[in-house]
Amino acid sequence: MPYDGDIIRPPSEADSIIIQVTVGCSHNKCTFCGAYRDKKFRLRSDEEILNNIAFAARYCGRQKRVFLADGDALILSQKRLLHIFSLIKEHLPQVRRIALYGNAKAIRSKTVEQLQELKKLGLHRIYMGLESGDDEVLQRVQKGETGNSMIEAARLVRDAEIFLSVTVLLGLGGVAGSLQHARESARVLSLMQPRQIAALCLMPLANTPLGHSFDSGEFELPSAEGMLHELKELIQNITCRRVMFMANHASNYLPLQGVLLRDRSMLIDKVNLALQGKENLVPEHFRGL
Ligand code: SF4
DSSP states (O other), rough: OOOOOOOOOOOGGGGGGEOEEESSSSSSOTTTTTTTTTTEEEEEHHHHHHHHHHEEEHHHHTTEEEEEEEEEGSOHHHHHHHHHHHHHHHHHHOOOOOOOEHHHHHHHSHHHHHHHHHHHHHEEEEEEEEEOOOOHHHHTOSSSOHHHHHHHHHHHEEETTTEEEEEEEEETTTTTTHHHHHHHOOOOOOHHHHHHEEEOOOOOOOHHHHHHHHHTSSSSSHHHHHHHHHHHHHHHHHHOSEEEEEEOSSTTOOOEEEEEEEHHHHHHHHHHHTTOOOOOOOOGOOOOO
């Protein structure tokens, strides 16, 4: 498939056809994020997008899901998105579900009616990065959002009845702010009421400002044990119901998955066992992003 640069997609989109509609991320300022540092943000041309769709029509006839890359495909104008969704319908009639990354600003640029319009054409899932619910942390990492602005974005997605998956980044509060980061993230997530929460562990990257702060000792990353305490605090304080909670990304020390609130005790028991050394942790060299 003719893409511009490397493509990043959520693990759960491994079987999806990837159609790249933007290059990079329109924000591209988060100090921990190395995903699109080398990419200047731009919208792909109709010709480039049609090339991806034509390739998929020829070679991906069995795949029933599409993921629109890159970082925040939802930032495209409604007119452009409707055009792309119509092209997918026309050329890939087997496709049942379309998913994309949408940062909070991109989501807020749409009305509930516009999101519903996209849903009718196949938009099934939006992946959004909360990273932290703690405004101090969000400001420090230059997320460009607050807990409240992300709660508002989540409300729009919920009102449009689209599946919302939200990512939180354990360790982002550093050692000193670890538990506050967990509690505030749990509070904001509880108000966002997503359908799925993915808790990843921060791994400072050499090509990012946060990576430099980590190397210089200015930013102190919680240890594996500290991350487990943070994970436990997060799980204990989430109050929304019927949400899939996943901490089974390659970056996690202790792979966990369950439905909150139903499985809360089971998840906490597992974390406690790990803290007592009775559950194996993923070795450092097996962890990855
Ligand atoms: S974390 Fe998301 S919003 Fe921030 S720079 Fe990376 S892709 Fe863009």
